[in-house]
Amino acid sequence: MATSLNLRAALVSFLLLAAFLLVWQGATAGFGGTSGGLPAGMDPEYAKLMGLTATTGKSAMPSPLDVGGALMKMLSDPFYDKGPNDKGIGIQLAYSLGRVLLGYAIAVLVAVPLGFLIGMSALMSRALDPFIQVLKPISPLAWMPLALYTIKDSGISAIFVIFICSVWPMLLNTAFGVASVRKEWLNVARTLEVGPLKRAFTVILPAAAPTILTGMRISIGIAWLVIVAAEMLVGGTGIGYFVWNEWNNLSITNVIIAILIIGVTGMVLDQILAAVARLVTFPE
Amino acid sequence: MTDSRYVSIEGIARRYTAAGGRTTTVFEDLWFSMNKGDFACIIGHSGCGKTTVLNILAGLDAPDTGAAIMDGQAIAGPSLERAVIFQGHALLPWRTVLGNVTYAVSSRHRRWSAQKVRDHAMRFIELVGLKGAENKRPSELSGGMKQRVGIARALSIEPKMLLMDEPFSALDALTRGTLQDEVRRICLETGQTVFMITHDVDEAIYLADRIVLMTNGPQAVVAEIVDNPLPRDRRRLDIHKQPDFYAVRNHLIDFLVERSKTFKSALPPGYDHRHPPVVRPTTGLSTPPDGDMRAA
Ligand SMILES: Nc1ncnc2c1ncn2[C@@H]1O[C@H](COP(=O)(O)OP(=O)(O)OP(=O)(O)O)[C@@H](O)[C@H]1O
Numbered sequence A: 001m002a003t004s005l006n007l008r009a010a011l012v013s014f015l016l017l018a019a020f021l022l023v024w025q026g027a028t029a030g031f032g033g034t035s036g037g038l039p040a041g042m043d044p045e046y047a048k049l050m051g052l053t054a055t056t057g058k059s060a061m062p063s064p065l066d067v068g069g070a071l072m073k074m075l076s077d078p079f080y081d082k083g084p085n086d087k088g089i090g091i092q093l094a095y096s097l098g099r100v101l102l103g104y105a106i107a108v109l110v111a112v113p114l115g116f117l118i119g120m121s122a123l124m125s126r127a128l129d130p131f132i133q134v135l136k137p138i139s140p141l142a143w144m145p146l147a148l149y150t151i152k153d154s155g156i157s158a159i160f161v162i163f164i165c166s167v168w169p170m171l172l173n174t175a176f177g178v179a180s181v182r183k184e185w186l187n188v189a190r191t192l193e194v195g196p197l198k199r200a201f202t203v204i205l206p207a208a209a210p211t212i213l214t215g216m217r218i219s220i221g222i223a224w225l226v227i228v229a230a231e232m233l234v235g236g237t238g239i240g241y242f243v244w245n246e247w248n249n250l251s252i253t254n255v256i257i258a259i260l261i262i263g264v265t266g267m268v269l270d271q272i273l274a275a276v277a278r279l280v281t282f283p284e
Numbered sequence B: 001m002t003d004s005r006y007v008s009i010e011g012i013a014r015r016y017t018a019a020g021g022r023t024t025t026v027f028e029d030l031w032f033s034m035n036k037g038d039f040a041c042i043i044g045h046s047g048c049g050k051t052t053v054l055n056i057l058a059g060l061d062a063p064d065t066g067a068a069i070m071d072g073q074a075i076a077g078p079s080l081e082r083a084v085i086f087q088g089h090a091l092l093p094w095r096t097v098l099g100n101v102t103y104a105v106s107s108r109h110r111r112w113s114a115q116k117v118r119d120h121a122m123r124f125i126e127l128v129g130l131k132g133a134e135n136k137r138p139s140e141l142s143g144g145m146k147q148r149v150g151i152a153r154a155l156s157i158e159p160k161m162l163l164m165d166e167p168f169s170a171l172d173a174l175t176r177g178t179l180q181d182e183v184r185r186i187c188l189e190t191g192q193t194v195f196m197i198t199h200d201v202d203e204a205i206y207l208a209d210r211i212v213l214m215t216n217g218p219q220a221v222v223a224e225i226v227d228n229p230l231p232r233d234r235r236r237l238d239i240h241k242q243p244d245f246y247a248v249r250n251h252l253i254d255f256l257v258e259r260s261k262t263f264k265s266a267l268p269p270g271y272d273h274r275h276p277p278v279v280r281p282t283t284g285l286s287t288p289p290d291g292d293m294r295a296a
């Protein structure tokens, strides 16, 4: 039953994709139009500005086949480096991943111990709560000017923004997970005279691990959302900068490819953490 | 007799302050004691404070006044001398059966080698009949098996006193019976001092030497202590053929149904909190068999 459901779901997914690609292909195949001349009513200035795509009557939107071809070409040589404005997609992705993982790692190192502290102490939990509640809803982009002004270095600013945005879900989840460890388990440790440090590692951490991982999963999603926006602002390298750059080049094909890659990478990051979460989750 | 008291509860009270500032007294001026090797059961209606008493004995909770004393020392906190079998078994789900037991053993014997800890743990896993399941996680076990792990974990630290909070209440009758047999055998063999909470009158009669009857809360008191008249070598399956069985059973059921509510409002003349009356119901002085009544 379960396998047949999976099979049917996969089939429906495939059909939806096929239908989407077909509609896309149909919509971008061009209107035939007035061969050679300008489409009726088009301002010649605008036509000049927009380049060939607009004037030929063919849609500026690339077809799925164009995108597929370009993607193949990119993937065949993802790591070339021909100067600041022309790097392979693999290199750009690596820059983004590097920033995300660095900012995220710092956030984990801060959020998990601090969350432990907050979760174990009712006092700290109450004292820090107003700060967390105010800081949590701030948009990553709002931090950017402040980061650029104080840190100066744009690369570090991007990492800082990743850090500051991904720290909250982990902090809150860790604190919640630690605070809601079953009292019975703590009592087991207490009756065995297990010391506080050993108790933290042998009871609280494993008990809170699934909740902590949930926070980490939310955080990696946020970090990956933020990096694209941050790199658009900061410029230089990374998949976000790539999108911006290709938009300035008016290469919609490359923009679409970048979108696809951003989506797939985000999914992979999420799935990695989901797999880790499964490793530390034990049903009772 | 008073000199040989191994565990004694001396005038303890426990109060909770509600949100509105009103305090409720769960119990007050509660006294009773146990000898070494005693198997005591405490019976009383839900909410009368049985778990609170057990937690105080375990050192997980502290009385507001009075003291609990074991082996000449006031109980000031949890200790490896007293093992607890929790109501909800409280196994650590991320550890295997063996892992749960070794966690206890290695806490008790911090200098032991891993191999020694493991061998010791395996001995107790075998004792409760779980050999072969030592690498399973709690989620893969049945309710009875989980409870066995809890028992193995508690016994493996070889405590001076075993505290059990309704250890068998979540089990089916068959499993409960087998586990009762095993626990009784182990405790008799090792001369274990046991304090156990139960709601099951028959269980109390089968296992306990002495049964502490607690009245309804709040302000519960120990109504009396029932000295079990059945011979020590009783067997579960034909225990109802013992001459005094129905005398004890009726006495207990009568208490749960009637006297647990009314006892406090009309304390018998000469009732002393410090020395609750000890009664020993035998066929001579009790009502005839009335087998169908059940504890509320
Ligand atoms: N943390 C608490 N705050 C306030 N009241 C409490 C608290 N813990 C227990 N009580 C009260 O103390 C009383 C005794 O509780 P306890 O758990 O000892 O009962 P019990 O006899 O073990 O009941 P049961 O048979 O249902 O397990 C109850 O009336 C309960 O409402």
Ligand SMILES: [Mg+2]
Binding pocket: B050, B051, B052, B165
């Ligand atoms: Mg209870």
